[in-house]
Amino acid sequence: MENKRINGNDLMALGYKENHAMGVALKINKKRLGFSRDEMLANFKNVLENPESYVADKIFRPLAEVLLNIDSMARETIALKESPVSYTVYGEAQIEEGAKKQMDIAMTLPITVAGALMPDAHQGYGLPIGGVLATQNAIIPYGVGVDIGCRMALSVFDLPASYLEANHDKLKEILMSNTRFGAGKGYLKQERMDHAVLDNPLFKTHALIRSLKDKAWTQLGSSGGGNHFVEFGIMEFTEKDESLGVERGRYLALLSHSGSRGLGATIADHYTKLAKAICRLPYQAQNLAYLDLHTEEGQEYWLAMNLAGDYASACHEVIHEKIKRGLGAGLLAKIENHHNFAWKEQFEGEEVIVHRKGATPAGKDTMGxxxxxxxxxxxxxxGKGEELAINSASHGAGRLMSRTQAIKTLADSDLKQMLRDHGITLLGAGMDEAPMAYKDIHTVMAAQVDLVDVVATFSPKIVRMADDGSRED
Structure with a gap:
């Protein structure tokens, strides 16, 4: 097909190697610049064979310069381990090859100590989503992820499950009035809430974060796009949970999922670029560029990451408090956990940095x-505290298909029928978030019985998500 995209395999067929030259060529190809596919391939072949002839070319000059300097670049590149460190995969049959390949590459980093792949894993940038990686005194911005500190927060109210059906319209209005969704969306100045997180000294001492304070204040208590949600549902405890103090029964509950919004995304972008400039890895591993925690840059990112995590938590706190006030209800239990983060933990007797990109902490007796x-x-x-999983579990069901594939292949009528069958009211969202785009959650849970015990089950009933097609997740 004339406009079929050119990929790495096409370039390797011309003689390119899997290195930085290939990356530059693919970037040039994204623009296509009026060339047909065949013309672009012919140009790439000519540049590879005669880079000197293209050093003044407006389009192909970056590629020519890389090709002419590829040997010196290779000498400056940090060497990977000859073979990956072994790691455990949970639910392997349901995990795409791209995610496994990304994990294999991560396990060859010179800083890697251990890793694990959760049953909801799928391909991402750098570390796969659902990837857990323990490193020696180094942190990988893309191993944390773009939405730093993205988390789940659950409030179980002192209201019976029957309250939901009897007050459906009221609950719908409470959700609509007390939440705001979408990439870049936030609150007007007169609507903004205050929170102690905005008093963090980094908002005064760190130039980048100082420039983000107004955005952070604007977006405090809001949610992103993509798979972020706030929803009412039924929480069922089949027996009393002693540690939470919740009796057996079915209760009204509120569940939310979102992260650190524009603050976290900007921090992630800044430090990923910085890590790539400092840590020169081979092409296939470049999105795993890391920062040594002994360096100023590493310490800066560590502090910024923790602030983003605190900010994400504050957003959920604001949402849950506003909705609790709207309900006029009391709390039986409040549980929160985060992913897209890095922790200092002990592994086999030594301190390591554990990256959980789309993975839930599941240490012994840790709630998630x-x-x-x-x-x-x-x-x-x-959590059961399984060391082979690096004290982790999945962070959800995990995507079965990409957003683009879901939009192209799934039928709106099938989604509406599914929602009717389950008695669910949906406020917002698009076909890319249809349940059929995700793996079967029961299959995922069955693959991690060694990692967690189920305490209670949440059934969503009134779901609010972004309705503007934004993809911030």
């Missing part, structure tokens, strides 16, 4: 929340 989708159950879980 693993959602399904807008029409499938989520689970309140207690």
């Amino acid at each position: 929340i693993i959602p399904g989708s807008m029409a499938t159950p989520g689970f309140l879980v207690r």
Whole structure:
């Protein structure tokens, strides 16, 4: 086909190697610049064979310069381990090859100590989503992820499940009045809430973060696009949970999922670029560029990452408090956990940095929340502290298909029927978030019975998501 995109395999067929020259060529190809596919391939072949002839060319000059300096670049590149460190994969049959390949590359980093792949894993940037990686005194911005500190927060109210059906319209209005969704969306100045997180000294001492304070204040208490949500549902405890003090029964509950908004995304972008400039890795590993925690840059990112995590938590706190006030209800339990983060933890007797990109902390007796989708159950879980999983579990069901594939192949009528069958009211969202775009949550949970115990089940009933097609997740 004339406009079929050129990929790495096409370039390797011309003689390119999997290195930085290939990356530059693919960037040039994205623009296409009026060339047909065949013409572009012919140009790439000519540049490879005669780079000197293209050093003054406006379009192909960056590629020619890389090709002419590829040997010196290779000498400056940090060497990877000859073979990946072994790691455990949970639910391997349901995990795409691209995610496994990304994890294999991560396990060859010179800083890698251990890793694990969760059953909801799928391909991302650098570390796969669902990837857990323990490193020696180094942190990988893309190993944390773009939405730093993205988290789940659950409030179980002292209201019976029957309250939801009897007060459906009221609950819908409470959600609509007390939440705001979408990439870049926030609150007007007169609507903004205050929170102690905005008093963090980094907002005064760190130039980048200082420039983001107004955005952080604007977006405090809001949610992103993509798979972020705030939803009312039914929480069912089949027996009393002693540690939470919640009796057996079915209760009204509120579940939310979102992260650090524009603050976290800007921090992630800045430090990923900085890491790539400092840490020169081979082409296939470049998105795993890391910062040594002994360096000023590493310490800066560590502090910024923790601030973004605190900010994400504050956003959920504001949302849950506003909705609790709207309900006029009391709390039986409040549970929160985050992913897209890095922690200092002990592993086999030594301190390591554990990156959980789309993975839930599941240390011994650690509480966590693993959602399904807008029409499938989520689970309140207690970790078992499995060391092979680096004390982790999945952060959800995990995508079965890409957003683009979901939009192209799934039928709106099928989604509406599914929502009717499960008695769910959906406020916002698009076909890219349809339940059919996700793996079966029961299959995912079955693959991690060694990692967590299920404490209670959450069934979504009134779901609010972004309705503007934004993809911030």
